[in-house]
Every structure is written in structure tokens, then in C-alpha cells.
Amino acid sequence: MASSSSTTTTTKSLFSSTFSASRSSSSTATRTSLLSFLRSTSATPISQKLSHANNSRHHYYSVSPIKNVLKTATESETSLSKYPDVDLVSSDSKPTILVSEKLGSAGIELLKGFGDVDCSYNLSPEQLCEKISRCDALIVRSGTKVTREVFEASKGRLKVVGRAGVGIDNVDLQAATEFGCLVVNAPTANTVAAAEHGIALLAAMARNVSQADASMKSGKWERNKYVGVSMVGKTVAVMGFGKVGSEVARRAKGLGMNVIAHDPYAPADRARAIGVELVSFEQAIATADFISLHMPLTPTTSKIFNDQTFSMMKKGVRIVNVARGGVIDEDALVRALDSGIVAQAALDVFTEEPPQTDSKLIQHHNVTVTPHLGASTKEAQEGVAIEIAEAVVGALKGELSATAVNAPMVPAEVMSELAPYVVLAEKLGRLAVQLVAGGSGIKSIKVTYRSARDPDDLDTRLLRAMITKGIIEPISSSFVNLVNADFTAKQKGLRISEERVVVDANPEFPVDSIQVQISNVDSKFASAVSENGEVSIEGKVKFGIPHLTCLGSFGVDVSLEGNLILCRQVDQPGMIGKVGNILGKQNVNVSFMSVGRTVRRNKAIMAIGVDEEPNKDTLNKIGQVPAIEEFVFLKL
Numbered sequence: 001m002a003s004s005s006s007t008t009t010t011t012k013s014l015f016s017s018t019f020s021a022s023r024s025s026s027s028t029a030t031r032t033s034l035l036s037f038l039r040s041t042s043a044t045p046i047s048q049k050l051s052h053a054n055n056s057r058h059h060y061y062s063v064s065p066i067k068n069v070l071k072t073a074t075e076s077e078t079s080l081s082k083y084p085d086v087d088l089v090s091s092d093s094k095p096t097i098l099v100s101e102k103l104g105s106a107g108i109e110l111l112k113g114f115g116d117v118d119c120s121y122n123l124s125p126e127q128l129c130e131k132i133s134r135c136d137a138l139i140v141r142s143g144t145k146v147t148r149e150v151f152e153a154s155k156g157r158l159k160v161v162g163r164a165g166v167g168i169d170n171v172d173l174q175a176a177t178e179f180g181c182l183v184v185n186a187p188t189a190n191t192v193a194a195a196e197h198g199i200a201l202l203a204a205m206a207r208n209v210s211q212a213d214a215s216m217k218s219g220k221w222e223r224n225k226y227v228g229v230s231m232v233g234k235t236v237a238v239m240g241f242g243k244v245g246s247e248v249a250r251r252a253k254g255l256g257m258n259v260i261a262h263d264p265y266a267p268a269d270r271a272r273a274i275g276v277e278l279v280s281f282e283q284a285i286a287t288a289d290f291i292s293l294h295m296p297l298t299p300t301t302s303k304i305f306n307d308q309t310f311s312m313m314k315k316g317v318r319i320v321n322v323a324r325g326g327v328i329d330e331d332a333l334v335r336a337l338d339s340g341i342v343a344q345a346a347l348d349v350f351t352e353e354p355p356q357t358d359s360k361l362i363q364h365h366n367v368t369v370t371p372h373l374g375a376s377t378k379e380a381q382e383g384v385a386i387e388i389a390e391a392v393v394g395a396l397k398g399e400l401s402a403t404a405v406n407a408p409m410v411p412a413e414v415m416s417e418l419a420p421y422v423v424l425a426e427k428l429g430r431l432a433v434q435l436v437a438g439g440s441g442i443k444s445i446k447v448t449y450r451s452a453r454d455p456d457d458l459d460t461r462l463l464r465a466m467i468t469k470g471i472i473e474p475i476s477s478s479f480v481n482l483v484n485a486d487f488t489a490k491q492k493g494l495r496i497s498e499e500r501v502v503v504d505a506n507p508e509f510p511v512d513s514i515q516v517q518i519s520n521v522d523s524k525f526a527s528a529v530s531e532n533g534e535v536s537i538e539g540k541v542k543f544g545i546p547h548l549t550c551l552g553s554f555g556v557d558v559s560l561e562g563n564l565i566l567c568r569q570v571d572q573p574g575m576i577g578k579v580g581n582i583l584g585k586q587n588v589n590v591s592f593m594s595v596g597r598t599v600r601r602n603k604a605i606m607a608i609g610v611d612e613e614p615n616k617d618t619l620n621k622i623g624q625v626p627a628i629e630e631f632v633f634l635k636l
């Protein structure tokens with residue numbers, strides 16, 4: 001008995017968990033196709049009319065199979081000619097990588113080995129927008145705002161934004177996704193540096209180090225004024241128990257502190273392993289003597305520390321923030337400091353950076369400040385530079401990234417297994433859409449994955465994205481990639497639902513077959529319409545090669561390579577010879593032929609693979625063969 005699970009995925013997020021790169025794809029054909037998929041980024045958000053070139057002309061990759069794949073992007077080539085004003089990179093040029101903030105030298109060297117590196121610091125927003133149209137990649141730290149305007153100004157050339165650090169709140173992720181631009185970060189290399197800075201601020205604040213230092217430098221000797229508080233035995237609440245928060249917790253325990261933590265998403269066993277109790281937000285802030293902030297800035301955490309939450313804190317609490325300034329309502333913090341609810345604050349990050357010099361918060365005598373130095377150790381900066389350079393180069397090569405922020409991250413072994421099915425998925429999408437009659441608005445697509453494995457074991461994001469690409473690209477000037485596939489489908493009003501069905505097949509393979517059905521449309525080829533009235537095709541991977549195995553109600557067996565002529569005819573002898581002759585006369589090479597039928601001597605479907613595209617006259621002659629009732633030419 002087949003069992004199934006289904007999802008509707010027009011709005012489902014593409015992005016999740018962990019991943020490593022895709023170098024282990026099984027065949028050259030498969031590998032190059034994946035690379036092209038990642039590379040063919042969107043020139044324009046689909047919400048706007050395409051008004052400039054896309055980047056698919058940037059043939060700077062030296063590996064020849066990749067060039068072949070770029071050549072197959074026929075739609076891209078056609079639409080490029082419409083936009084002669086765009087500064088296209090020639091086929092031999094290297095990618096241009098703009099580095100807009102200081103990056104460790106090891107990372108710069110790594111980038112120089114791959115592309116032309118332009119280190120231009122302190123650019124104004126206008127200068128950044130001006131430069132970006134000539135750049136394929138941009139590397140930033142927290143000081144560069146990568147806004148929607150930047151993506152618009154890039155005119156589709158920008159393929160990847162690398163954030164040399166953790167926080168990506170300075171990058172407009174929605175705009176990046178709409179433009180098909182991958183965003184990657186360097187999430188691990190500065191963790192220890194940030195944690196050490198948090199502990200440094202905690203200790204400096206508790207012992208009034210910066211105030212006493214300033215006092216002495218102004219000629220004073222105020223031993224009684226700067227009596228501090230001890231940390232041992234005190235409770236510290238770590239708000240955000242991720243990478244930095246965990247490291248702060250470890251160090252705080254080493255100082256003899258009682259550590260509690262609040263993080264709605266942190267696993268309890270990680271906390272237990274460090275000897276930390278996970279508590280509610282309210283419990284954390286109400287019981288802590290020290291509060292150390294380590295959560296990201298998100299719509300949920302924005303100004304989460306405000307008048308109301310300060311009022312819930314223990315009087316005399318001390319707060320450290322090395323996360324993001326925006327999680328604190330800074331005016332409310334000044335009020336809490338003035339009223340004594342908060343005894344002291346130590347801040348490395350601010351809502352506006354740099355903050356106004358006359359800011360009441362910065363000037364407050366109970367506040368210790370540093371200019372966003374959390375990640376600024378030699379070691380961390382070399383680390384993030386290498387981490388981000390590798391990620392950006394990998395992305396420019398078309399590899400899936402281990403640190404992608406706005407694209408699916410698929411483990412290497414899953415990627416390798418799925419690779420041939422990814423190729424099949426795109427071909428099925430391309431075929432299905434070409435079978436729809438012009439003028440039919442496509443709205444609803446159903447994809448059914450049949451597999452011997454448990455439905456939960458099949459990660460369909462890549463397959464769905466490729467089907468979307470296959471469906472959209474032949475009929476529009478949009479360019480679809482892994483980053484923008486779901487968004488593009490949604491913008492086009494396509495509702496893609498998925499079903500996973502368990503079948504009796506070989507469990508060694510992740511997928512047995514993929515079926516694509518388009519409902520409520522007319523077809524150019526009536527035989528592609530199933531008994532239920534949908535344009536329906538199904539395919540399998542056989543010996544690593546994608547095959548069409550079902551068309552409407554007809555079983556066929558056609559390898560999906562080259563171009564395809566499908567004919568429906570009266571099932572009678574001599575048909576293959578007749579059509580073969582017509583093609584031969586026009587020097588069109590037939591790569592294969594296959595006949596499928598429902599009932600003997602009734603109707604048959606003939607599928608003919610051709611290397612060249614037959615001219616109109618040849619196609620007309622095929623149509624004139626008396627037994628042929630309908631035919632269609634499809635580009636794969």
C-alpha cells in the first residue's frame with residue numbers, strides 16, 4: 001500500500017539548518033547543471049519588469065563544462081540582447097569582488113587568487129551603489145548597510161554578499177532573496193573573541209575599570225569612589241544561549257558565578273552539559289544580578305529591553321551588551337540607569353553606529369562603552385576573513401554554501417545522492433511547461449515524489465526549486481535559482497504543492513520517480529493530458545540519466561537529452577522509418593526513438609530525440625504524415 005504526505009509550498013521558507021558543499025556530485029553532467037542552477041541568478045525581483053541584463057553572461061569560470069552549461073541558458077542569452085547599455089563582463093574576465101570594510105590579509109590573498117579584488121573602505125551609500133553594478137561579490141562587516149537600493153543598483157550582477165562576521169542585520173535579506181543574490185556569513189570565527197569581550201566588559205564594569213582609569217588620567221586618586229562589586233556567587237542571566245552565549249556561560253562559571261540562561265530555541269541538553277539552567281525570560285531578568293545579551297537583532301528582539309522589562313529587573317542589576325544595540329531601547333536604559341534600577345551598563349553595540357557623541361547613554365557615568373570591538377582580535381579577524389573568503393569563492397564557483405543565510409543548506413551526502421534527480425526535476429519542469437498551450441495561465445502545479453523511503457527522509461527543496469526553474473525560465477525573462485525559486489513562484493502566482501508517496505521500489509535510491517502535473521490548462525499535445533484532465537508527465541533516473549517515463553496516460557521511455565519530438569499516431573508498422581527519413585533528409589541527427597502505447601494497434605506515442613533543432617519545413621512534413629494525429633517539438 002502506498003502512503004503519502006503532502007505539503008503546499010508557495011510560501012514555505014527555503015532555509016534551514018546545516019550544510020556542506022556539493023563537490024561530490026556523481027557525474028559531470030550533473031555537476032555542471034547544479035552549478036548553472038546556483039549561478040543563474042535573478043537580474044530583477046520578479047515584482048518589477050526586467051529592465052536590465054542578468055549575470056548569466058559572466059563566463060569567467062575556467063572549467064569548460066560550466067561554460068557549456070551557461071551556453072544552454074538560451075533564454076538568458078536572448079534577453080540579454082535587449083539591454084545593450086549594461087556593462088557585461090567578457091567571457092575571459094575574472095569576477096570582481098568589492099571589499100567595503102577592512103578584512104584580514106589572509107582572506108584578501110585568498111580572494112585575489114580567484115578574482116579582481118577592490119578594497120574600497122568608507123564608501124558613502126551613493127558610492128557603494130555606483131560601484132556595485134561592476135561587482136560580482138561584496139564583502140562587508142557590520143559597518144556597511146546593504147540595502148535594497150544596493151541590489152537594485154547592482155542590476156543583477158551581484159551574486160553573493162559575504163558578511164565577515166555573524167550578524168546579518170545590516171543586509172536586506174528580503175531584497176537579496178528577491179534578486180537571487182546569495183548571502184553568506186562567517187558564523188564561527190569570532191565567537192570566542194565576542195565571548196571574551198563580554199567577560200572583559202562584565203569584569204571592567206563590576207570593578208569600574210574604565211571610570212577609574214579616566215579619573216586617574218585626569219590626575220585624581222579616588223580609591224573610595226570606585227569600590228566595585230564581586231562576581232563570585234552572583235547570578236548572571238545569559239540572554240541568547242547560542243555560540244557566544246554558551247562561551248560566555250562557560251567563562252562565567254569559571255569565575256564562580258551562578259549561570260542561568262534564556263533562549264526559546266536552545267536545546268536543554270546543551271545547557272545541561274555546561275551546567276546552566278534554562279529559564280523563562282521573566283525569570284531570567286527578575287533574578288539576575290548581571291544580564292549578558294547574546295541574541296540576534298530580529299523583529300522579536302528589537303527593543304526587548306524597554307521600560308516595562310527594565311521595571312521587572314532586580315534593582316541594581318548590571319547589563320552587558322555585546323550582541324546588537326537595537327535589542328535595547330536606549331532611552332529607556334538611560335531612564336533605568338537614572339532611577340537606579342540598572343546600576344551599570346557595559347555596551348559594545350549601539351542602535352546607531354557610531355552613536356551621537358553627545359548621547360546621554362554614552363556619556364552616562366555608570367556606562368562603560370567600546371566601539372563595537374567584540375570581534376576585533378587579530379585571531380578572530382584572520383579567522384572571519386578566511387571563513388568568508390572561502391564562502392564567497394565557493395558561491396562564485398556555484399557551490400552550495402555551508403553558511404548560506406538565504407538558501408537551503410543541504411548536507412553534502414544528501415546533495416550527492418540527489419544530484420541526478422535535480423537534473424531530472426529541471427527537465428521535467430521545462431517539458432511540462434512546453435506542453436501547455438499558449439494563453440493558458442498556469443496557476444497550480446502538483447509534484448509527486450515516489451520513493452521507497454520514508455517521506456520525512458526526502459528533502460525536496462532542491463528538487464522543487466529546480467522544477468520551478470524549469471517551469472518559469474522557458475516562459476519568462478526571469479532567472480530562477482536556489483535563492484529566489486520559492487519567491488519567484490509566489491510572485492508569479494504559481495501554487496506548487498508537493499506530495500511524497502511511498503512505493504515498493506529500490507530503497508537504495510532516494511527517489512523512484514517524479515511526476516509533474518499542471519491543472520486547469522489546455523495542452524498543445526492532447527496526449528499529455530491525463531484521465532483527470534491535467535498535463536501530466538513523469539520521469540525517473542536510469543543509470544544516472546534522466547528519463548521521461550510517462551506522458552498523460554502513455555508509458556514511454558525516453559532519455560531526456562538533446563531535443564524531443566513527440567508524435568501521437570495510429571499504432572501501425574513503418575512509422576519510425578517515415579519520420580526518420582524526413583529528419584535524415586534535413587541532416588537532423590536522431591539520438592533515439594521510443595514508442596509507447598496504451599492498447600496494441602490503437603494509439604501510440606513516438607518520442608524521437610534529436611541533436612539539432614529541425615526547421616519549420618521539416619516539422620511540417622512530420623505533421624503531414626497521414627497516421628500522425630498530433631506532434632510537438634520540445635526543447636530540453
Ligand SMILES: NC(=O)c1ccc[n+]([C@@H]2O[C@H](COP(=O)([O-])OP(=O)(O)OC[C@H]3O[C@@H](n4cnc5c(N)ncnc54)[C@H](O)[C@@H]3O)[C@@H](O)[C@H]2O)c1
Nearest residue numbers: 167194240241242243244263265294295296322323374375
Ligand atoms: N559585538 C560583536 O562584535 C559581536 C561579535 C559576534 C557576535 N555578535 C552578536 O552576538 C549575537 C550572538 O551571536 P552568536 O554567534 O552567538 O549567534 P547564535 O545564532 O549562535 O546565537 C544566537 C542565539 O540567540 C537565540 N535567540 C533568538 N531569539 C531569541 C530571543 N528572543 N530570546 C533569547 N534568545 C534568542 C537563538 O536561539 C540563538 O541560540 C548576534 O547578535 C551577533 O551579531 C556581536
Ligand SMILES: O=C(O)[C@H](O)COP(=O)(O)O
Nearest residue numbers: 141142143165166167375
Ligand atoms: O556580528 C558580528 O559578527 C559582530 O558584530 C562583528 O561585527 P564586525 O565584523 O563589524 O566587527
